[in-house]
Amino acid sequence: MQAYLKLDHIDKTFTRGSATTEVLKDINLTIEKGEYVSIIGHSGCGKSTLLNIVAGLTGATNGGVLLENREVNAPGPDRAVVFQNHSLLPWLTVYENVKLGVDKVFARTKSRAERDAWVIHNLSLVQMAHAKDKRPSEISGGMKQRVGIARALAMEPKVLLLDEPFGALDALTRAHLQDSVMALHQKLGNTILMITHDVDEAVLLSDRIVMMTNGPSARIGEVLEVPLARPRKRLELATNPGYLKCRQRVLEFLYERHSFVEAA
Amino acid sequence: MSMPAMKTEVSAVAIPQAAAAAPVVTMTPKRAPRAETYAKMAKETAARAVPPLIVVALLLVVWELICRRAGSSLPPPSKVFKDTRELILDPFFDNGGIDKGLFWHLSASLQRVAYGYSLAAIAGIALGTLVGQSVWAMRGLDPLFQVLRTIPPLAWLPLSLAAFRDGQPSAIFVIFITSVWPIIINTAVGIRNIPQDYRNVAAVVQLNPLEFFTKIMIPAAAPYIFTGLRIGIGLSWLAIVAAEMLIGGVGIGFFIWDAWNSSHISEIILALFYVGIIGFVLDRLIAGLGKVVTRGTAAN
Numbered sequence: 001m002q003a004y005l006k007l008d009h010i011d012k013t014f015t016r017g018s019a020t021t022e023v024l025k026d027i028n029l030t031i032e033k034g035e036y037v038s039i040i041g042h043s044g045c046g047k048s049t050l051l052n053i054v055a056g057l058t059g060a061t062n063g064g065v066l067l068e069n070r071e072v073n074a075p076g077p078d079r080a081v082v083f084q085n086h087s088l089l090p091w092l093t094v095y096e097n098v099k100l101g102v103d104k105v106f107a108r109t110k111s112r113a114e115r116d117a118w119v120i121h122n123l124s125l126v127q128m129a130h131a132k133d134k135r136p137s138e139i140s141g142g143m144k145q146r147v148g149i150a151r152a153l154a155m156e157p158k159v160l161l162l163d164e165p166f167g168a169l170d171a172l173t174r175a176h177l178q179d180s181v182m183a184l185h186q187k188l189g190n191t192i193l194m195i196t197h198d199v200d201e202a203v204l205l206s207d208r209i210v211m212m213t214n215g216p217s218a219r220i221g222e223v224l225e226v227p228l229a230r231p232r233k234r235l236e237l238a239t240n241p242g243y244l245k246c247r248q249r250v251l252e253f254l255y256e257r258h259s260f261v262e263a264a
Numbered sequence: 265m266s267m268p269a270m271k272t273e274v275s276a277v278a279i280p281q282a283a284a285a286a287p288v289v290t291m292t293p294k295r296a297p298r299a300e301t302y303a304k305m306a307k308e309t310a311a312r313a314v315p316p317l318i319v320v321a322l323l324l325v326v327w328e329l330i331c332r333r334a335g336s337s338l339p340p341p342s343k344v345f346k347d348t349r350e351l352i353l354d355p356f357f358d359n360g361g362i363d364k365g366l367f368w369h370l371s372a373s374l375q376r377v378a379y380g381y382s383l384a385a386i387a388g389i390a391l392g393t394l395v396g397q398s399v400w401a402m403r404g405l406d407p408l409f410q411v412l413r414t415i416p417p418l419a420w421l422p423l424s425l426a427a428f429r430d431g432q433p434s435a436i437f438v439i440f441i442t443s444v445w446p447i448i449i450n451t452a453v454g455i456r457n458i459p460q461d462y463r464n465v466a467a468v469v470q471l472n473p474l475e476f477f478t479k480i481m482i483p484a485a486a487p488y489i490f491t492g493l494r495i496g497i498g499l500s501w502l503a504i505v506a507a508e509m510l511i512g513g514v515g516i517g518f519f520i521w522d523a524w525n526s527s528h529i530s531e532i533i534l535a536l537f538y539v540g541i542i543g544f545v546l547d548r549l550i551a552g553l554g555k556v557v558t559r560g561t562a563a564n
Contacts, residue, residue, distance in 0.1 A: 155469070
């Protein structure tokens with residue numbers, strides 16, 4: 001098994017003045033090409049920090065990230081991020097937001113016309129080409145997140161990092177967008193690492209679910225394979241024994257063995 | 265004054281006619297809303313224009329009543345108008361020296377402001393970006409700025425006259441030094457308040473520092489920058505009149521001083537009126553520019 005993305009003995013300690021907090025301890029994970037892996041855990045367990053380390057936005061204290069056997073420790077378009085709150089630039093149109101990344105990544109390899117077509121192509125993938133001249137303030141939350149996904153996809157990343165991408169959306173929009181991401185994964189075969197706190201979302205979308213223990217010093221508690229055939233259908237899965245079993249396993253982990261301490 | 269009100273009545277009459285024609289063809293009702301829109305617009309304009317006009321009229325009447333008595337030290341508005349008729353009607357005459365029409369005085373002052381303010385805008389945005397972006401630059405420069413910005417504009421004038429040995433660059437320098445502080449400080453606050461999300465986006469896309477400056481920093485901080493620019497233009501206009509009184513030559517400030525020396529009180533009043541109007545226009549100009557430039561950012 002060839003490791004495509006490898007998280008190698010990652011520790012992360014935050015130091016503020018004389019106080020140090022160990023957030024992550026000895027995180028090891030290998031992800032294959034084309035795999036969809038979710039990281040789930042209670043809030044504050046450091047899963048977003050872990051994603052930021054993979055993205056290169058935060059440095060690891062020890063250990064490192066290997067992408068195709070090369071260490072990556074700075075942010076780059078090969079690990080494009082879909083941010084939780086979309087993070088579209090409000091002064092640019094939908095088209096310009098996607099174009100910003102495309103112009104940088106394909107500055108030498110694509111002509112102006114090709115880049116334009118590529119932006120439109122990626123907006124069409126998320127069904128947003130119709131709104132290309134709108135500004136972020138003129139479209140709904142779900143649409144913004146679609147554009148965020150298009151922006152990340154358009155950079156042709158080796159790994160797509162999703163940081164609770166559906167967290168800020170209402171349940172119906174969320175389901176709709178989850179289906180879109182599933183379809184895109186099916187079609188393009190991206191390698192995806194997703195942070196989530198939603199059990200159903202993790203089971204529905206992932207090939208593997210990485211469950212984190214509570215912080216401080218969060219570790220990987222358990223990794224669950226989701227042996228469900230793709231394409232997956234939300235409605236059929238609702239009564240599928242395999243789905244329910246996976247769901248049960250994650251719930252047990254989160255609420256019995258590692259229930260959120262502060263919630264009490 | 266009564267014009268907008270009359271318009272309202274006219275269009276109000278027009279509406280029922282359009283509405284009466286409506287039942288015949290289904291397309292016609294579209295005309296009625298348009299007439300209504302015009303009526304509404306006229307009404308709104310009138311509602312905004314009439315109150316200040318009434319206040320101005322009342323003030324003029326009061327002023328006239330107070331100053332028309334014999335022995336009054338200030339002229340009433342009627343006398344101001346009579347005395348300055350020629351200056352109002354012919355702002356473009358030029359008899360050489362400083363004996364010029366008001367247009368030339370005002371344009372000389374505006375030119376100085378344009379130079380000084382442009383320099384202040386460039387330097388202010390650059391320094392503000394530096395102070396907003398770098399903690400060490402802030403620690404080093406901010407205390408200095410906080411002290412320097414409290415120095416009154418005219419206190420700089422003798423020093424700049426000593427340095428430049430000429431009125432024109434000294435006046436420009438005073439404009440610059442007066443308007444640069446609010447631009448620096450507001451830009452710095454704007455840069456410091458750029459959301460981390462935007463910085464993350466720039467990092468993932470790998471924008472270089474120049475692209476980051478033009479594509480992220482400037483647009484993200486634009487609302488703050490324009491607040492600074494707007495305060496700056498107001499201060500420049502305040503400073504120029506005072507500075508010109510001292511440096512002499514062509515300019516609205518010295519025109520006022522000259523009028524005082526020759527006891528032409530009416531001319532002073534006319535000049536003040538122009539100074540006020542131009543200050544107002546400058547302020548609105550920068551505000552309008554800011555509105556256009558920041559339309560995306562502010563909406564979020």
